[in-house]
Amino acid sequence: MKVIADLCVVPMGVGVSVSKYVTACEQVLKAAGLETKLHAYGTNIEGDWDTVFAAIRRCHEVVHEMGAPRITTTLKFGTRTDRTQSMEDKVISVEKKLKNR
Numbered sequence: 001m002k003v004i005a006d007l008c009v010v011p012m013g014v015g016v017s018v019s020k021y022v023t024a025c026e027q028v029l030k031a032a033g034l035e036t037k038l039h040a041y042g043t044n045i046e047g048d049w050d051t052v053f054a055a056i057r058r059c060h061e062v063v064h065e066m067g068a069p070r071i072t073t074t075l076k077f078g079t080r081t082d083r084t085q086s087m088e089d090k091v092i093s094v095e096k097k098l099k100n101r
Helices: 019-031 049-066 089-098
Strands: 001-012 035-039 042-048 068-080
Touching: 001 049, 019 035, 019 042, 019 049, 035 049, 042 049, 049 068
Parallel strands: none
Antiparallel strands: 001 042, 001 068, 035 042
């Protein structure tokens, strides 16, 4: 099953800047072969269910290995069975509607 997810991993107890941890997670997602789109407060991920969730688990493992004693994660995800849809499809759909106003 395909899934589109929005992931925000926040290491706790590591200070104010978390960009090195975000970078490590981005590398995990890319290494898993997933389609991603980084945004200001997280990452959109597109791919096979098992691959996406295995990569999210690996993100947690890597961030803990980097020394973060705690992690809080926000995850939103959706699936469709009526048709195939990509992250780009969803954005294009809204952009078309904005142009028609």
